[in-house]
Amino acid sequence: MSVPGAFEPARGPRPIVVQKYGGTTVVDEAGREALARRVRERLDEGRDVVVVVSAMGRKGSPYATDTLIELVRNEGGAPPRDLDLVLSCGEIIAAVVVVARLFRHGMPAVALTGAQAGLVTDSTHGDARLLSLEPARVRAALARGLVPVVAGFQGVDESGEVTTLGRGGSDTTAAALGAALGAELVEIFTDVDGIKTADPRIVPDARTLPSVTYEEVFQMAHEGARVVHPRAVELAMRAGLPLLVRDARGEVPGTLVSRHPLGPKERPLWAGYRDVATGVTHRAPVALLRVPAGPGEEPRVFRAVADAGISIDLINIQPELKSFTVPEDRAEEAANALRREGFAVEVVPGCAKVSVVGSGIHGRPGVTAAIVEALVAAGVRILASTDSHVTVSCLVPRDDMERAVRALHAAFDLARDRDALQAMPEMEGREE
Numbered sequence: 165m166s167v168p169g170a171f172e173p174a175r176g177p178r179p180i181v182v183q184k185y186g187g188t189t190v191v192d193e194a195g196r197e198a199l200a201r202r203v204r205e206r207l208d209e210g211r212d213v214v215v216v217v218s219a220m221g222r223k224g225s226p227y228a229t230d231t232l233i234e235l236v237r238n239e240g241g242a243p244p245r246d247l248d249l250v251l252s253c254g255e256i257i258a259a260v261v262v263v264a265r266l267f268r269h270g271m272p273a274v275a276l277t278g279a280q281a282g283l284v285t286d287s288t289h290g291d292a293r294l295l296s297l298e299p300a301r302v303r304a305a306l307a308r309g310l311v312p313v314v315a316g317f318q319g320v321d322e323s324g325e326v327t328t329l330g331r332g333g334s335d336t337t338a339a340a341l342g343a344a345l346g347a348e349l350v351e352i353f354t355d356v357d358g359i360k361t362a363d364p365r366i367v368p369d370a371r372t373l374p375s376v377t378y379e380e381v382f383q384m385a386h387e388g389a390r391v392v393h394p395r396a397v398e399l400a401m402r403a404g405l406p407l408l409v410r411d412a413r414g415e416v417p418g419t420l421v422s423r424h425p426l427g428p429k430e431r432p433l434w435a436g437y438r439d440v441a442t443g444v445t446h447r448a449p450v451a452l453l454r455v456p457a458g459p460g461e462e463p464r465v466f467r468a469v470a471d472a473g474i475s476i477d478l479i480n481i482q483p484e485l486k487s488f489t490v491p492e493d494r495a496e497e498a499a500n501a502l503r504r505e506g507f508a509v510e511v512v513p514g515c516a517k518v519s520v521v522g523s524g525i526h527g528r529p530g531v532t533a534a535i536v537e538a539l540v541a542a543g544v545r546i547l548a549s550t551d552s553h554v555t556v557s558c559l560v561p562r563d564d565m566e567r568a569v570r571a572l573h574a575a576f577d578l579a580r581d582r583d584a585l586q587a588m589p590e591m592e593g594r595e596e
Contacts, residue, residue, distance in 0.1 A: 180214060203215065203271060219258055273312070278317070339397075360373065372419065382394050382397040453509055455486045474501075539571060
């Protein structure tokens with residue numbers, strides 16, 4: 165068995181797979197054994213593997229991100245710059261633990277921080293954006309026969325300060341590394357068996373999707389699904405890099421995310437609404453703000469909220485009324501910013517956004533009618549709505565959210581297994 169420091173000499177390049185492991189997948193003995201098995205499988209196929217890890221566990225676990233946040237908060241808090249230093253430690257600890265596990269199984273490995281892996285970000289502490297990535301040390305480690313284990317969720321800004329990438333940042337790390345290294349696949353291992361048609365806690369018969377397009381999963385993530393971060397999907401889409409979302413410990417094939425709605429090969433489509441919708445998502449709590457304002461006052465309304473640093477959604481501009489939604493915990497802050505500009509504001513708290521997502525929505529008559537009919541039949545009041553070419557969203561009372569999700573899931577027959585063939589990635593190189 166190899167021991168730390170016993171590195172192989174440099175060798176030629178091989179196909180690369182990037183594997184990202186969520187915090188719950190590496191927190192215990194069984195999870196780390198599953199990780200080692202997954203890495204070994206790809207190595208035995210003749211591929212190089214780059215591993216990206218999140219901090220181990222969820223709040224309450226000693227090295228989880230939320231635990232570290234709570235530790236600092238209990239001391240009275242810290243400036244964002246210093247908080248990022250603490251938060252980066254969770255992933256670094258996980259990386260070293262995983263390296264030790266891989267060595268135990270005869271797979272020489274090396275832990276790298278985000279900075280060592282080459283991730284350079286802007287200076288927005290807590291939610292930094294990636295500016296550049298030159299993974300020279302990752303390539304060098306691969307050339308020496310090592311498995312690089314990269315701490316996700318982090319990088320450094322151009323002045324060398326440690327930064328973190330926000331919630332889901334390890335997904336972004338994995339996708340960025342996959343794109344920069346010319347990987348043929350990024351595997352995102354989590355504690356669920358793939359991307360589902362709805363939250364199974366709300367819809368027990370929600371189905372695991374064998375495949376989705378980048379655009380569909382981007383919209384699902386943006387509208388509340390929490391399997392893959394939207395920034396990671398955007399990076400993968402630009403690079404034509406397939407993502408495979410799967411359970412770290414099980415044997416279910418998972419969900420392939422690519423340019424094609426049904427996987428790499430063409431497959432027949434089905435008639436009716438069942439090939440229109442891919443999934444139903446939800447986001448809560450949100451608040452609806454109604455602002456009486458005349459024509460020409462729109463810039464002042466939206467600039468006031470923007471200057472407060474608050475993102476808005478479900479925008480509706482009428483001649484004498486402007487309305488939009490904000491996260492409920494920012495509602496009063498937004499309202500106060502508007503009041504300082506002399507506007508009267510009505511705040512409607514306790515709302516939720518439910519969305520039907522699917523690449524077949526665009527140009528298909530009757531989709532909105534089907535959504536409205538399903539919600540009305542379920543006794544759900546529609547407070548506002550919006551649509552794009554892959555999404556139709558409705559604002560509903562928070563108390564009706566789960567009923568709305570179930571009604572829409574049933575209306576589009578999403579529990580039916582329309583594609584029994586589980587999509588596994590074709591390992592013949594990246595998509596062009």
